[in-house]
Amino acid sequence: MMSDSRIPRLHGNTYTDNVEGGYMLVYNPLSEKGVAVLNKEAAFLFQQIDQKKTLHDIFLQAQGLDRNVDFHDVASVFENFFSSEIIYFDTPRVKNKFFRGKPKHLGVWLHITNQCNLRCTYCYVWKTHEKMSDATARKAIVTIVRDAVRHGFEKIIFKFAGGECLLAFPLILDLVREGRRLAGNVVAIDFVVLTNGVLITEDVARKLKEERIKAAVSLDGLGEYNDAQRIFPSGLGSFQYVERGIQSLQHERVPFNVSVTITARNVENVPQLTHYLLERSIPFAFNFYRENPYVKEAMRSDEETLIACLKKAYGLISQCPPRHSVMNGLLDRVVFTRPHVYTCGMGNSYLVVRHDGKIAPCPVALDEVSGSIDDEDVIDTMQRSQFAKRRNVPIERRTSCMDCQWKYICCGGCPLLNFEPKTGANARSPYCAVYKALIPEVLKVEAKRLLAYGTREAQELPGSLAS
Secondary structure (H helix, E strand, C coil): CCCCCCCCEECCCCEEEEECCCEEEEECCCCCCCEEEECHHHHHHHCCCCCCCCHHHHHHHHHHHCCCCCHHHHHHHHHHHHHCCCEECCCCCCHHHHHCCCCCEEEEEEECECCCCCCCCCCCCCCCCCECCHHHHHHHHHHHHHHHHHCCCCEEEEEEECCCHHHHHHHHHHHHHHHHHHHCCCCEEEEEEEECCCCCCHHHHHHHHHCCCEEEEECCCCCHHHHCCCECCCCCECHHHHHHHHHHHHHCCCCEEEEEEECCCCHHHHHHHHHHHHHCCCCEEEEECCCCCCCCCCCCCCHHHHHHHHHHHHHHHHHCCCCCCCHHHCCCCCCCCCCCCCCCCECCCEEEECCCCEEECCHHHCCCCCEECCCCCHHHHHHHCHHHHHHCCCHHHCHHHCCCCCHHHHCCCCCCCCCECCCECCCCCCCHHHHHHHHHHHHHHHHHHHHHHCCCCCCCCCCCCCC
16 A cells, blocks of 8 residues: 555646546646546545645545545555556656657558559649559568668558559559568568558458558548549549448458548538548548648648637547547647657658659658668668758757647657748747647547546545545
8 A cells, every 4th residue: 555655746747627527637748648537536636736745635635525535545546646647756757768769660651653543632742654663662671671670670560652552552462472471470560551542442452351451541521522632633533432442441341541631622521521430430530731842722721720620520529439549640740649759750760662762751752862772771771861850850959849738749740841941940830729729629539538438537436525
């Protein structure tokens, strides 16, 4: 049992909010435990923490409201607080220790073709007939697996992309088989196809299932909203074909999710799309549009509309929450359950291989070549990228983010958006106000989900402690 002389303390930047039904959510951004939900009695005890009171002091206050409470009850609740990492005793978790260590997972984007059957209005890839040769593709797989093992990575996630990667589906199947053979029992390996969904038939879905390949399907709205920006060269919309592809994935039980890119054109349909996906138990993630040289029109949604439409979508999720947590997909680049110092793995644990075997730091920066798969060590090539070093800097070096309580889950957003030649990587993200407005809303969505399906809430105390 805990000593009654111990003093419970709160972590810096701990966030709390009230939840319907008399509950309280507590979130520590420096913990991987996510949201904790406290009932009235537990919330009362939590609110007594002032960095001075001992457990004995708090017990006396609780007993003053309910004589049936004994010290064991109070100590048990504080043990739950401690294991949930919403309080600490003695000394807090040291941030530097928490973030120490090399990344264990390597992300690889294989840009196997510039060809595409669609002409999406916001795409950052200039369409050509160029594609990755079989020899280049196999060399990429061999080289990356070899060097990833050499550098101590425990898992590699290969993402096949383009263009439309399913235009090269036979090559993908060969690379998956070769990759699994090379990885053996030495390193874990996963494969994902990033697709517009148009080419997914029952047969394609069946092969994805057989080869244990996951899928990420782009869908930006229902009907006309998707068809306003995801179109064929003829101008015809793609929604009905994407919907058919998604149905094939579901029929064959292929693990997949839907990726939604939010622009000014489709933002108003995001709540309706959310309802559609929830009804069909389809996992999804929201992404924000990124400017690129191939798009001339202004496609970024204004802050007010974006915030309002996402709040409506979050409200729908709260009304009908899925059993699994969705909060890490509800706000572009924000990861709530893994505090981190870099927004993404660019330059550290993520590389892009172009169709010609050249290595780039990011799919949206394909022209920023740092080397090729012919290099002696492609991981070294990835880490030497000056483009990545200038943009993807640790959050402690972003002076514009220093005082923000969300800095270790947001890290300033996409490093391509918060970089300006004059200010460098210290520019604020154009979505900064959106993050600050919506992070608390996402936390509340998660709290309501936990309440719907069972929570990590602290143990209830007998009697009417908080009444």
